[in-house]
Every structure is written in structure tokens, then in C-alpha cells.
Amino acid sequence: xxxxxxxxxxxxxxxxxxxxxxxxxxxxxxxxxxxxxxxxxxxxxxxxxxxxxxxxxxxxxxxxxxxxxxxxxxxxxxxxxxxxxxxxxxxxxxxxxxxxxxxxxxxxxxxxxxxxxxxxxxxxxxxxxxxxxxxxxxxxxxxxxxxxxxxxxxxxxxxxxxxxxxxxxxxxxxxxxxxxxxxxxxxxxxxxxxxxxxxxxxxxxxxxxxxxxxxxxxxxxxxxxxxxxxxxxxxxxxxxxxxxxxxxxxxxxxxxxxxxxxxxxxxxxxxxxxxxxxxxxxxxxxxxxxxxxxxxxxxxxxxxxxxxxxxxxx
Amino acid sequence: xxxxxxxxxxxxxxxxxxxxxxxxxxxxxxxxxxxxxxxxxxxxxxxxxxxxxxxxxxxxxxxxxxxxxxxxxxxxxxxxxxxxxxxxxxxxxxxxxxxxxxxxxxxxxxxxxxxxxxxxxxxxxxxxxxxxxxxxxxxxxxxxxxxxxxxxxxxxxxxxxxxxxxxxxxxxxxxxxxxxxxxxxxxxxxxxxxxxxxxxxxxxxxxxxxxxxxxxxxxxxxxxxxxxxxxxxxxxxxxxxxxxxxxxxxxxxxxxxxxxxxxxxxx
Numbered sequence: 001x002x003x004x005x006x007x008x009x010x011x012x013x014x015x016x017x018x019x020x021x022x023x024x025x026x027x028x029x030x031x032x033x034x035x036x037x038x039x040x041x042x043x044x045x046x047x048x049x050x051x052x053x054x055x056x057x058x059x060x061x062x063x064x065x066x067x068x069x070x071x072x073x074x075x076x077x078x079x080x081x082x083x084x085x086x087x088x089x090x091x092x093x094x095x096x097x098x099x100x101x102x103x104x105x106x107x108x109x110x111x112x113x114x115x116x117x118x119x120x121x122x123x124x125x126x127x128x129x130x131x132x133x134x135x136x137x138x139x140x141x142x143x144x145x146x147x148x149x150x151x152x153x154x155x156x157x158x159x160x161x162x163x164x165x166x167x168x169x170x171x172x173x174x175x176x177x178x179x180x181x182x183x184x185x186x187x188x189x190x191x192x193x194x195x196x197x198x199x200x201x202x203x204x205x206x207x208x209x210x211x212x213x214x215x216x217x218x219x220x221x222x223x224x225x226x227x228x229x230x231x232x233x234x235x236x237x238x239x240x241x242x243x244x245x246x247x248x249x250x251x252x253x254x255x256x257x258x259x260x261x262x263x264x265x266x267x268x269x270x271x272x273x274x275x276x277x278x279x280x281x282x283x284x285x286x287x288x289x290x291x292x293x294x295x296x297x298x299x300x301x302x303x304x305x306x307x308x309x310x311x312x313x314x
Numbered sequence: 315x316x317x318x319x320x321x322x323x324x325x326x327x328x329x330x331x332x333x334x335x336x337x338x339x340x341x342x343x344x345x346x347x348x349x350x351x352x353x354x355x356x357x358x359x360x361x362x363x364x365x366x367x368x369x370x371x372x373x374x375x376x377x378x379x380x381x382x383x384x385x386x387x388x389x390x391x392x393x394x395x396x397x398x399x400x401x402x403x404x405x406x407x408x409x410x411x412x413x414x415x416x417x418x419x420x421x422x423x424x425x426x427x428x429x430x431x432x433x434x435x436x437x438x439x440x441x442x443x444x445x446x447x448x449x450x451x452x453x454x455x456x457x458x459x460x461x462x463x464x465x466x467x468x469x470x471x472x473x474x475x476x477x478x479x480x481x482x483x484x485x486x487x488x489x490x491x492x493x494x495x496x497x498x499x500x501x502x503x504x505x506x507x508x509x510x511x512x513x514x515x516x517x518x519x520x521x522x523x524x525x526x527x528x529x530x531x532x533x534x535x536x537x538x539x540x541x542x543x544x545x546x547x548x549x550x551x552x553x554x555x556x557x558x559x560x561x562x563x564x565x566x567x568x569x570x571x572x573x574x575x576x577x578x579x580x581x
Contacts, residue, residue, distance in 0.1 A: 192573070
């Protein structure tokens with residue numbers, strides 16, 4: 001007997017965001033159905049990947065990451081080229097050196113690092129401050145100016161510093177990462193405040209503040225799912241693509257770095273799976289951009305996404 | 315919810331005069347105001363002074379003026395089938411036909427018209443015997459509408475059941491029956507037909523019209539109402555609807571929820 005497939009009918013879709021310039025662009029979002037439900041609506045773009053580059057590495061850096069980027073850790077430009085060789089869709093420069101409790105590097109140094117990466121690779125860039133709101137507001141305008149015309153994704157804009165960060169993005173033609181503390185209501189409110197400044201809604205990516213596998217990933221799942229349901233039901237202020245910093249979360253936890261726990265299995269494989277699985281889970285919740293630290297975790301993720309992007313196989 | 319602006323109706327003095335003189339300015343002005351106030355559809359009614367012979371031409375003219383001004387789809391409102399057809403013929407996008415009753419002759423004429431033009435249609439829970447007294451009789455007529463719509467190949471989401479609310483100052487007992495009807499209509503089919511009410515009728519002839527309208531709208535939304543023909547220019551009414559949508563968990567809360575609602579975003 002023929003089985004009739006029950007389909008949900010949606011009136012909205014996730015906004016499609018274009019990053020990068022010239023011949024090197026990446027499109028994300030645009031989904032007209034819940035993740036990978038190809039039979040219900042068009043999913044025009046697969047989740048995009050980025051690999052992190054740090055402007056400076058001091059002190060502790062996990063040996064596995066050091067091995068993957070051997071010889072380039074001191075040079076952001078070379079590091080970025082290595083990311084592209086590994087197959088990343090985008091390069092995510094993290095301005096670690098600007099953290100006030102670390103090197104406390106200034107705006108000009110940060111802009112110089114950004115310029116170095118921009119000259120090394122042609123593809124789309126994500127640029128991330130240190131996450132301290134005041135410092136990001138002080139540093140990001142110079143960085144945005146240095147990358148003028150490259151159509152980057154710049155973060156982090158929060159409810160405290162969004163005016164400065166968004167103004168810089170508007171002035172230099174970038175998109176912005178809107179960061180909220182795992183709260184759907186604050187995420188929506190921040191999008192409204194940002195669009196009130198006349199940044200088009202399709203130039204915002206939402207960072208809901210995820211947790212890694214075992215560390216509150218279910219909360220992140222619920223928030224992302226609610227965002228996607230909002231987009232599909234036509235809520236324009238929840239229709240922006242979601243960005244997930246899976247590398248940052250995964251490499252913080254002991255399950256990734258501890259090498260002395262026999263019953264957890266071999267550390268290397270465990271670490272890669274931890275980062276990859278965090279990303280795969282959140283892709284199925286509805287994430288659109290995934291920022292990794294380890295290239296093999298990213299490649300593992302891509303193999304899973306290859307399978308999930310096959311149409312109507314069930 | 316779906317807001318259908320009630321104001322382009324020959325019953326109102328400015329629109330009646332505009333129709334008589336074929337002056338597009340007042341019609342365009344009302345279209346603009348209602349679009350800015352958050353209407354999703356504009357109800358278009360030629361009013362009681364336009365006779366059946368003249369109605370098709372007037373309806374086509376009103377639809378064209380309204381759509382050229384704001385581009386919103388229309389809820390084409392007339393007792394005359396030929397006026398409905400004339401309005402549909404010039405309409406761009408998906409219209410709503412307002413309305414058929416559960417009288418067989420009307421249904422046989424109007425459901426095919428909706429299918430022909432790919433329009434949605436409002437079905438009134440009444441027949442030649444008039445408006446039923448209670449919810450169960452309203453539901454029986456709603457079921458007639460559902461069965462006939464289905465027989466004509468109309469998608470259930472394109473059928474809006476109107477349980478018919480009457481003025482509270484003369485027919486107080488109907489208000490709760492209409493709420494009960496709204497609750498139960500969704501069980502008549504799967505997917506369910508949608509529900510609509512002509513809200514302003516509840517306060518007809520009473521003082522405190524705005525208060526009565528917005529109180530009843532919130533009650534009806536809590537019962538599951540999908541759409542209403544109403545005065546979108548009543549800010550307190552629209553704010554109550556926005557708040558109800560949030561409290562019913564249909565919209566995601568944010569501190570600016572009223573502002574988002576008041577400033578319709580162009581999709």
C-alpha cells in the first residue's frame with residue numbers, strides 16, 4: 001500500500017547570507033524546511049565550515065592542534081593558507097592577542113593581523129574579537145576598516161557593544177555576528193536593535209552561545225530549533241543563519257584533552273569525535289556556519305553532511 | 315493571526331461618497347492607512363447603496379485602486395456572485411471570497427468560483443433559516459461547508475469558517491457559543507479549516523466599542539481563532555492582539571514585541 005508522506009507547510013525561510021567577495025563567495029542559510037528534511041522544502045546550501053586561525057599563540061595549545069598546524073602557528077597568513085588546504089569554506093581569525101587579561105594588543109596590531117590573513121587567502125573571512133565587550137568595541141572598527149570590501153563576518157556584537165560593532169560593519173560592508181547568552185528572547189531583541197540601525201536582516205548571523213557535547217548541548221539545541229521554527233513560521237527577527245563555535249567549546253572540555261582516562265578510549269580519536277559530534281548534532285538542530293579548530297574534525301563533519309544532504313533517501 | 319482591514323466598505327460615508335464620484339483618493343488613503351497599521355488583507359465591500367447591476371464594475375474599480383496603492387491581497391466582500399467574479403478577475407495574488415453561506419445553492423455557485431480563481435473563501439455558519447442559536451447547530455452547518463468545499467476540491471486551509479458573532483447588546487448569549495464553535499471547528503477535518511470572525515459586529519450599537527472588541531478578540535484568539543475582519547486602525551485592539559499572540563506562545567517574546575508588531579516587516 002502506498003504511504004502518503006505527511007508534509008509540514010511553512011510560510012517563511014531562513015535568510016540567505018552571502019559572505020566573501022569577487023569570485024570567492026560562500027552562501028549559507030536559505031532553508032525552507034527543518035534541517036535536512038529535503039522532501040518538505042528546498043535546502044539550497046549545505047552548512048558551511050570555517051577553521052580557526054589565532055593571531056597569536058602563547059602558552060598552552062593542545063598538542064593535537066599544534067601538530068595539525070605545525071610550522072605555521074606563528075604566522076596567521078600561513079596558518080590561513082593551511083586552513084584552505086584542509087578544505088575549510090572560510091577562515092575564522094580569532095584575535096586572541098587583544099584580550100585585556102593577556103597581551104592586551106591594540107586595534108592597530110589586530111588590524112595588521114587581519115590584513116595579513118586577508119592577503120594570504122582569497123576566500124571569505126570571519127573575524128572574531130576576544131569576546132570582552134568593551135575591548136571588542138575598541139578593536140573591531142579598525143579591523144573592519146582594514147578588511148573593507150571583503151564582505152566578512154565580524155563578531156562579537158552583544159547588547160552592550162552592538163552600536164559600535166554594527167556601525168563599523170555598515171561603514172565597511174561586512175556582516176555581523178549577534179551574540180546572545182543562550183536566550184531566544186534576547187537573541188530576537190538584539191536582532192531588532194541591530195536592524196533598527198539599518199543593517200539589512202540578511203547581514204546578521206546569530207550566535208546563540210552553544211555548549212559542547214556533555215556541557216549543555218541540549219539547551220543550545222532547543223534554542224537553535226526554536227530559531228529555525230521562528231524563521232519557518234515567518235518571524236523575520238529570528239530568520240538569520242546560526243553560527244556555532246564548536247571548536248572553541250569542544251577544546252575547552254576535559255573529555256577532549258585528558259589523556260589519562262583509560263575507559264574513555266584513546267585521546268586523539270576521542271577529541272576529534274567530540275568536536276565533530278558537537279557540530280553534527282547542532283547541524284541537525286539547524287546551525288548554518290560551523291567554526292572548527294581541528295581539520296580532521298571538520299572533515300569528519302563534512303562526510304556526515306554529505307550523507308545528510310542527499311535528497312529524499314529514506 | 316490574519317488581520318483583514320474592514321474599512322473599505324460603502325457602509326462608511328467617505329467610501330460611499332468616493333464610490334459615487336469614482337474618486338480614488340479616499341479609497342487609496344484607507345488602503346495605505348490600513349497597510350501601515352498591519353493589515354494582511356483589505357476587505358472590499360461596495361456597500362448597501364450599490365445595486366447588483368452596478369456592483370461588478372464598482373468592485374473591480376475598488377480592488378484595482380486598493381491594490382495599486384498598497385499591493386495587499388483583498389477579501390472580496392459581496393452578496394452578488396457577479397461582483398465577486400469581477401473583483402477576482404482583476405485581483406493580483408491570492409484573494410479571499412467573502413462569503414458563502416451553508417445554503418446549497420450558494421455553495422454550488424461559490425466553491426467552484428474559489429477553485430477557479432485559486433482563492434480562499436469564508437463560509438458562514440448560517441443557512442436559509444438564519445443564524446443558529448448554539449454551537450452545535452453552528453458546527454452542523456460548518457460541517458456542511460467542509461463537506462461541500464471538499465467535494466468541490468477546495469483545500470481545507472482555504473476554507474475560513476465564520477461562526478457569526480452577533481451584537482452583545484441584543485444577542486448576548488451568542489458570544490460564548492461562537493467561542494465554543496471556534497474551539498470545535500478544528501476537529502471537523504484534518505488539516506482543519508480555519509476560523510474568522512467579523513469582530514466589530516460584537517460591539518454594534520454599544521458604548522465602549524473598542525473595549526468590547528479587544529476583549530472579545532483576545533478571548534477568541536485563546537479559543538483558537540485564525541483571522542478576523544476588524545478595525546486595524548484601533549491601536550489598543552492591535553496591541554491586545556500582539557500581546558495575546560505572545561501569551562499564547564505563537565510569537566517569540568522580546569522586549570520590543572509591540573514595536574515589532576506595529577511595524578510590519580515587508581517579507
